[in-house]
Amino acid sequence: MFRSRFSLLALSPILLLILSSCTKERHTAVYFDEAGVAWLDTVPIPSDLSSPEERAEYRFLHYWDRLVFTDKTYTHDVDFMTRVFDRYVSHLSEVDSAAAYPAVEDLMRRAQADSVTYYVFTHLADNLYERGDYESYLPFARAIIASDYPSEDDKMIPEYQLSLVLKNRPGTPATDFTYHTVDGMSSMSSLLGERPLILFFYNVSCHTCHRVMADIESSEILSTAISKGKLSVLTVDKMGPLEDWTSSLKDELPKGWIHGYNYTDLYDTDLYNIKGVPTIYLVDKDGIVLLREASVASLEQWSRTHLSL
Structure with missing residues (x-):
C-alpha cells in the first residue's frame, strides 16, 4: 500500500530552511495560536443571509479569505495550519457536496501560491485519510487529482486512496463475497434479507480482534440484539493459517455467530478497504x-436508535 507522501519529521535541511523563512511582502493580520485560529474562523456573514444553510455555506466558502497564502509565517507553520485546517474541516459537514467541492477546489487553487504551502495542505488532507475521516478526505483528493498543479507522481497516492474510499462507502451496496465455513462455501449476500449484518474482518492471530469480539459479546444492547435475531454477525478470517482458524472454533470464537474465512479476496484491499484488523x-x-x-x-x-429491543 502507498505511504503518506509528506512527512514533516523527515524534511530535508533545505526544505526546513524554506519553512523557517518568512516573507515581508504581505502578511495576515492576526497570528499567535488560538487567537489567530479564532480570528480566521470568524467570517463576517451578510445580514441578508438568514437561513442556517445559507450562513453555513457562506462561512465555508469564505473561511480562508483572511489568510494571505503567500505569507509563509502562517502557511509554513504546520502546527498553526493544522489547527486552522481542522477547524475548517469541522464545518464541512454543515454544507452539502454541491457547495463543498467547489470550495475545496478553490482552496487548493489558492494554496498553489506557494509550493511548500500547497504540500502542507496536501499533507493535512492526507491526514484525514490516515485517521479514517474519509468523507472529509473525498473533496480534497478529487481537487488534487483534478488540478494541473501537482505532477502525475504526486497524484498517485490520492488516486489510490480515493479508489479505496469509494469502496463500500456508507449508503452504497456492500460488495458481495464468498467465504468458507466448516460446512462449505457460502456468500455474504445469502445472510441478507431479514436483519442487519455485522461484518467482522479479522486475523485469527490478532489478540485485539478477539478482545473486540468479547466487547461485542459483553455489550448488553448488542448481545440482546443478536440473541433476539435483530442482528447477525459474520466473522471472516482473512489471513489464517487454516489450522489455527479451525482450532479457534472450539472455544475462542463467540457462539451464535457465523464464522468463516477468505484467504484470497480479502488479504489486501481487493474487495474491502481493510487498513487494519479488526475492521x-x-x-x-x-x-x-x-x-x-x-x-x-x-x-x-x-442499535439504540434503530432496533426495537
Missing part, C-alpha cells in the same frame, strides 16, 4: 453499508 462494517438487510470502520460504541449507538 467492522454494518450492512442493512438490503445490503446497503450503514457503518464503515465501526467501533463497538458506534454499533451500540446505531
Whole structure:
C-alpha cells in the first residue's frame, strides 16, 4: 500500500530552511495560536443571509479569505495550519457536496501560491485519510487529482486512496463475497434479507480482534440484539493459517455467530478497504453499508436508535 507522501519529521535541511523563512511582502493580520485560529474562523456573514444553510455555506466558502497564502509565517507553520485546517474541516459537514467541492477546489487553487504551502495542505488532507475521516478526505483528493498543479507522481497516492474510499462507502451496496465455513462455501449476500449484518474482518492471530469480539459479546444492547435475531454477525478470517482458524472454533470464537474465512479476496484491499484488523462494517438487510470502520460504541449507538429491543 502507498505511504503518506509528506512527512514533516523527515524534511530535508533545505526544505526546513524554506519553512523557517518568512516573507515581508504581505502578511495576515492576526497570528499567535488560538487567537489567530479564532480570528480566521470568524467570517463576517451578510445580514441578508438568514437561513442556517445559507450562513453555513457562506462561512465555508469564505473561511480562508483572511489568510494571505503567500505569507509563509502562517502557511509554513504546520502546527498553526493544522489547527486552522481542522477547524475548517469541522464545518464541512454543515454544507452539502454541491457547495463543498467547489470550495475545496478553490482552496487548493489558492494554496498553489506557494509550493511548500500547497504540500502542507496536501499533507493535512492526507491526514484525514490516515485517521479514517474519509468523507472529509473525498473533496480534497478529487481537487488534487483534478488540478494541473501537482505532477502525475504526486497524484498517485490520492488516486489510490480515493479508489479505496469509494469502496463500500456508507449508503452504497456492500460488495458481495464468498467465504468458507466448516460446512462449505457460502456468500455474504445469502445472510441478507431479514436483519442487519455485522461484518467482522479479522486475523485469527490478532489478540485485539478477539478482545473486540468479547466487547461485542459483553455489550448488553448488542448481545440482546443478536440473541433476539435483530442482528447477525459474520466473522471472516482473512489471513489464517487454516489450522489455527479451525482450532479457534472450539472455544475462542463467540457462539451464535457465523464464522468463516477468505484467504484470497480479502488479504489486501481487493474487495474491502481493510487498513487494519479488526475492521467492522454494518450492512442493512438490503445490503446497503450503514457503518464503515465501526467501533463497538458506534454499533451500540446505531442499535439504540434503530432496533426495537
